[in-house]
Amino acid sequence: MTPIEAAAIFLAGLAAGTINTVVGSGTLITFPTLLAFGVPPVTANVSNNIGLVPGGVSGAVGYRRELAGQRSRVLRLVSASLIGGLVGGVLLLVLPDAAFATIVPVLILLGLALVVFQPRITAWVALRHDAASRRRGAWWVWPAVLLTGVYGGYFGAAQGVLLMAALGIGIDETLQRLNAVKNVLAANVNAVAGLLFAFVADVDWKIVALIGVGSVIGGQLGASVGRRLPETALRAIIVIVGVVALVAIRVS
Numbered sequence: 499m500t501p502i503e504a505a506a507i508f509l510a511g512l513a514a515g516t517i518n519t520v521v522g523s524g525t526l527i528t529f530p531t532l533l534a535f536g537v538p539p540v541t542a543n544v545s546n547n548i549g550l551v552p553g554g555v556s557g558a559v560g561y562r563r564e565l566a567g568q569r570s571r572v573l574r575l576v577s578a579s580l581i582g583g584l585v586g587g588v589l590l591l592v593l594p595d596a597a598f599a600t601i602v603p604v605l606i607l608l609g610l611a612l613v614v615f616q617p618r619i620t621a622w623v624a625l626r627h628d629a630a631s632r633r634r635g636a637w638w639v640w641p642a643v644l645l646t647g648v649y650g651g652y653f654g655a656a657q658g659v660l661l662m663a664a665l666g667i668g669i670d671e672t673l674q675r676l677n678a679v680k681n682v683l684a685a686n687v688n689a690v691a692g693l694l695f696a697f698v699a700d701v702d703w704k705i706v707a708l709i710g711v712g713s714v715i716g717g718q719l720g721a722s723v724g725r726r727l728p729e730t731a732l733r734a735i736i737v738i739v740g741v742v743a744l745v746a747i748r749v750s
């Protein structure tokens with residue numbers, strides 16, 4: 499690895515850590531960067547996954563103020579993320595690339611539609627559930643987080659978009675506070691899948707270190723920028739990132 503390649507991977511990790519903290523889909527920066535430098539796809543995917551774990555933790559710490567009072571909610575949903583991330587990691591190791599790739603664009607489109615129409619859907623749901631139930635979260639939020647974890651453990655691009663869609667519709671809370679929960683859940687998905695990859699997959703630890711350091715710095719930058727965004731702007735960024743994810747996946 500040349501110094502230029504190392505610098506590019508570090509900067510990609512920094513950008514990914516920032517984007518992941520604000521909305522998600524930082525993988526769309528790091529993964530193509532690794533492929534451009536000739537890293538085999540599976541090695542790039544698993545190394546990227548492990549490298550982004552410290553950035554996810556950094557982003558969650560940066561949003562710790564918004565996590566106040568959400569301990570029980572986070573603990574309940576983290577169990578879904580851990581199970582889903584482990585299942586997704588296993589699928590990456592045992593299934594051919596085409597098996598899951600066909601459904602990825604559908605999932606992203608669904609997530610975008612849910613984010614766009616979230617205010618209307620939330621109002622509709624609120625009419626049919628009491629306030630206490632909405633604060634706890636709809637019954638389907640846990641399985642939705644589980645399925646998002648499966649996707650995140652397998653690849654992860656736009657995982658944040660899908661999580662924000664599910665949380666925003668199913669839980670009566672501000673987007674900023676839900677974004678804090680999203681950061682914790684996504685970090686746990688990457689961590690459990692990364693732990694699996696560390697033992698059974700071909701990992702490039704130099705890449706892991708470069709992305710990891712960059713994503714930690716990016717996580718703090720993302721927390722600083724993300725919490726200042728109004729909900730309309732945050733929703734718009736989620737949609738833009740999701741569309742970019744769709745285009746990138748279709749092109750690849």
